[in-house]
Amino acid sequence: MSAELNAYIEKIRADFPALHQQVNGKPLIYFDNGATTHKPNAVIEAEAEFYRTINSNVHRGAHKLSDLATEQFENARRTVQKFIGALKPEEIVWTRGTTEGINLVASTWGRKNIKAGDRILVSGMEHHSNIVPWQMLCEQTGAELVPIPVLENGELDLNGFAELMEPRVKLISVAHVSNALGSINPIPDIVRMARINESVVMVDGAQGVSHFEVDVLKLDVDFYAFSSHKLFGPTGMGVLYGKEELLNDMPPYQGGGEMIEHCSFAGTTWNQLPYKFEAGTPNIAGAIGLAAAINYLNGLDRKVLAAHEDSLIKRAHQLAEEMGGIRIIGQSPKKASVFSFLLDGAHPADVGTLLDQQGIAVRTGHHCAMPLMERFQVPGTVRASMAFYNTLDEVDALFRGIEKAKMFLL
Known part of the structure; x- marks a missing residue:
């Protein structure tokens, strides 16, 4: 991320008060935007x-x-x-x-x-x-x-x-x-x-x-x-x-x-x-x-933010490939910033719980899409859904968290 873009994202993040808190003693990393997004001060x-x-x-x-x-x-x-x-x-x-x-x-x-x-x-x-x-x-x-x-x-x-x-x-x-x-x-x-x-x-x-x-x-x-x-x-x-x-x-x-x-x-x-x-x-x-x-x-440059979101999901796919042992569900070439995955040998709920202990908020389960889960023959997935206020550093932290979960569960 360029210094200019990083400054732009940090300025945006300052508008969202809920992003600046600790969960389980760790800085919150919020990757549950598909369920609901946080609200800027202007809305509140x-x-x-x-x-x-x-x-x-x-x-x-x-x-x-x-x-x-x-x-x-x-x-x-x-x-x-x-x-x-x-x-x-x-x-x-x-x-x-x-x-x-x-x-x-x-x-x-x-x-x-x-x-x-x-x-x-x-x-x-x-x-x-x-x-x-x-x-x-x-x-x-x-x-x-x-x-x-x-x-x-x-x-x-x-x-x-x-x-x-x-x-x-x-x-x-x-x-x-x-x-x-x-x-x-x-x-x-x-x-x-x-x-x-x-x-x-x-x-x-x-x-x-x-x-x-x-x-x-x-x-x-x-x-x-x-x-x-x-x-x-x-x-x-x-x-x-x-x-x-x-x-x-x-x-x-x-x-x-x-x-x-x-x-x-x-x-x-x-x-x-x-x-x-x-x-x-x-x-x-x-x-x-x-x-x-x-x-x-x-008031924001949505084209810049869309490109930023695209870089977030591409980083997630890249890190998943490098780590191995991860099955990505959903690899369409035209894709929004939703990273839905399974960690080999681990139940999605267990992965989600261990990530939460590290302050990383994701969603696990069937995501109210049971027929789709049946199509892929999985009980559910871990879903990290990203918004423009998320950062590449947070994506990196997600994978450090997955690595820790992997060591604990497998």
């Missing part, structure tokens, strides 16, 4: 300031604080719209996270458009959140859920995908980036084949938006969901992007306040987009915090 302060000074409900308020809350809340929606390149703020629906975004589409678009005999395609590397909602829909409608095969190196099998494409396929839902492998799926290729077949495309972007810039118009996806807490923002907050014509045609997801235009015992009419899908008091502070996270990211 934005949420705190809302509760300190405004703390009012949005829309229809007859006082100044409510007006201020509404202004910040809707400005946050516009911030997200611009961040992902959507045409209109009305195409941005607030959710609790990626999981709810997928469930929303399954419960509304799915129930209206999927019928017996139809097929839904998901990849074999999906998180359970992008499998189970579609399974539930298929059980309710008589449709069929079909997995797209995954190659040995962790890439999506595009030839296998092409063979599955036929008129019965109404929806394709895939991750932008695999949370368990780091594989970056070829969304433009998937969309191109889907358009020929007139299939709708949904993308689970939970692991994508934090690693690289996303433009939903250029991707031409129909739906794109992501979570705030994986984008350096607050937990319990998420976004569903949907094309306006599709959202307009979908029934509401939940009933209650805000999603109603007029209510009487004779019948109820629905509010306009996006409020039709936002029943009840929203996570106002969460939206403001997410906007703060996006504004923070917009």
Whole structure:
């Protein structure tokens, strides 16, 4: 790492207070970013300031604080719209996270458009959140859920995908980036084949938006969901992007306040987009915090940071090869900074525990991707998922920690 880049990363790290602590008497090395990312001071302060000074409900308020809350809340929606390149703020629906975004589409678009005999395609590397909602829909409608095969190196099998494409396929839902492998799926290729077949495309972007810039118009996806807490923002907050014509045609997801235009015992009419899908008091502070996270990211050079993340994962692969006795699960040539591995002869949970004793935070297990683990015939993996605030020195420390675990376990 050059001195200039090192100084840049250290300046960024100073913005994240949780990185500067000790765990088990050791300086924290945080490699669990795939589960949740840490938050910069700008996000923490934005949420705190809302509760300190405004703390009012949005829309229809007859006082100044409510007006201020509404202004910040809707400005946050516009911030997200611009961040992902959507045409209109009305195409941005607030959710609790990626999981709810997928469930929303399954419960509304799915129930209206999927019928017996139809097929839904998901990849074999999906998180359970992008499998189970579609399974539930298929059980309710008589449709069929079909997995797209995954190659040995962790890439999506595009030839296998092409063979599955036929008129019965109404929806394709895939991750932008695999949370368990780091594989970056070829969304433009998937969309191109889907358009020929007139299939709708949904993308689970939970692991994508934090690693690289996303433009939903250029991707031409129909739906794109992501979570705030994986984008350096607050937990319990998420976004569903949907094309306006599709959202307009979908029934509401939940009933209650805000999603109603007029209510009487004779019948109820629905509010306009996006409020039709936002029943009840929203996570106002969460939206403001997410906007703060996006504004923070917009102030950084994301291309430089993406290149830095690429150097982190390349160092991990290099050190694994030099050490030996490590099986890397997921070696796609197009890969985000996720290092998922097994130490020969050791259970992933034991490795994770010994790393934690050295202050190194990783995740172990199936990573909510059991079908993928079955495909590779493993019980789970150790996953070190990296963010731009991680350093090459931390990657080196990870492998020193693995070496110590190896000496203890084997």
